[in-house]
Amino acid sequence: MVGLHIIQNSPAKLALNSTLKSSLRQAVTGGGTTGSFGAPTERDDKRHAITTDTLDTYALERWEASIQTILHYMVSSGHGQLPTKPSQGVLYLLQRSELMKSVHGSPLQITSSGFQFLLHSPHDQLWSLLLQYLHMAEERQMDLVEVLSFLFMLSTMELGREYSTDPLSETQKAMLEDLRDYGLVWQRKASSKRFSPTRLATTLTSLSPPLPTSSTTRTAQAGSGSVALTTGAGQQGFIVLETNYRVYAYTDNPLEIAVLNLFVTMKYRFPNLAVGMLTRESVRKALSNGISADQIISYLTTHAHPQMRKNNPLLPVTVQDQIRLWELERNRLKSAEGFLYKDFASQADYEYVLSYAKQIGVVLWENAMKRAFFGTLDGHANIRAFIERRTGGG
Incomplete structure (x- = not known):
């Protein structure tokens, strides 16, 4: 607040900046022409x-x-x-x-x-x-x-x-x-x-x-x-989730049904009810669009039907675990662009360069037995310059 000149820099007392104080008083009392709180008008009619x-x-x-x-x-x-x-x-x-x-x-x-x-x-x-x-x-x-x-x-x-x-x-x-x-x-x-x-x-x-x-x-x-x-069914809760992965949505709101369609395979539509299934394919489709398992579970929890809220836990544990397992199944492999460094002349050279790469935080994988490690794309210029300095430009 001192840096923004809201209060004065004084160790003895805490006081507002004099310019701010006068401007604040003027604004609160409606003085001046700044109109800090607007200029009210009254209609004749x-x-x-x-x-x-x-x-x-x-x-x-x-x-x-x-x-x-x-x-x-x-x-x-x-x-x-x-x-x-x-x-x-x-x-x-x-x-x-x-x-x-x-x-x-x-x-x-x-x-x-x-x-x-x-x-x-x-x-x-x-x-x-x-x-x-x-x-x-x-x-x-x-x-x-x-x-x-x-x-x-x-x-x-x-x-x-x-x-x-x-x-x-x-x-x-x-x-x-x-x-x-x-x-x-x-x-x-x-x-x-x-x-x-x-x-x-x-x-x-x-x-x-x-x-x-x-x-x-x-x-x-x-x-x-x-x-x-009214603010719609979503505020009260409209989703019922069963242990067999079947989803019942008691709503006719097109938006709410469209949101469910992001991670649920819809089966039937009635005037005030939509029925679908949580499947491996539907959840993986949502995951591929950047939606996480926790976000799916959070949405189902937030919009759970009042009848569901009598359950403890609210959502079936088996369904929650399966959604997370489908996410882990998809995340078993991760790809990253970068450079592989190998064929070091000695173990000392390998450890010296590896230590520098770890210091700048660009190591993604290492194998001491093969004297090789994999670095990020952004860190390649720094590692290459470091190796050239160590080998005298060779």
Whole structure:
């Protein structure tokens, strides 16, 4: 904090930096023209004032419309039939964050990090995307300080109030369009001079849930109809796993079924039930895409049906062990590019070069009987130079 000039460097007392102190007091009391907590506005016609229920409805619809499109694309690895495809900007973000990757020009495939992203809560998923948005800010010639300032400003705003766009910089006005797509801010129309933060934005820096919880179903008036705000079966748990490796998924959510299809061989589909099997082939397919055995077990545990949670242990031990054995079976052999060093003139020469290679941490395999060892590709230049120095350039 001393290095950031937040507190003064004094051994006798702990005090805020004087400049920070005055700026903080000004921000908290609403003084000055910086608008640290936004510039609230009031409508003359109270009938058009926004309500928190309307904001929750809007946030849920926009978040699900954006994140569900992203998740559907990820689990289908770019091959699935989707009603809408993510924009090029979103696809670029997925690649930059290494949630998906292309190998040798192949279509984008979900990675281990991408599957872990599926397991996260909406709050964690949102921050993962926002952090990547920060990394990309400078590429888009956006002021990183203003981007951070606006995100923290949103988190301190009051839910249900409207704020003016006049004090915002050009960078922050550009951010409004991006954040509106994800449901973090609401505007009556794109050219409006007012905006309201949704619950997704006001809970960025708090432990409060970013969307209405699954334990309560809130109904908000949206135009002439009503919208039920629920978060789907996944929050309650919908998977039943039997000791014979059969999986029952009590859901009609296409995304949840698509995620299961990454490591389960689906057999039957009914209106509210999908049945499949955990097989060696299906698990090995998931492992080849970078999904680990622990991630598969974690997903099954996280989304276990309430009836399953009465079991101890929750998942059958035999099934957990078999999934891990399938992973070990695949990982028996590992390949690595490098160089083989052999034909040393003496045991002393071999041990001397081997000792140097171990010091720089590039030895992958060694055999003292054959006076040979295998080093990494990156370490070859150093080892070669070391040998040439020892042999006088011979």
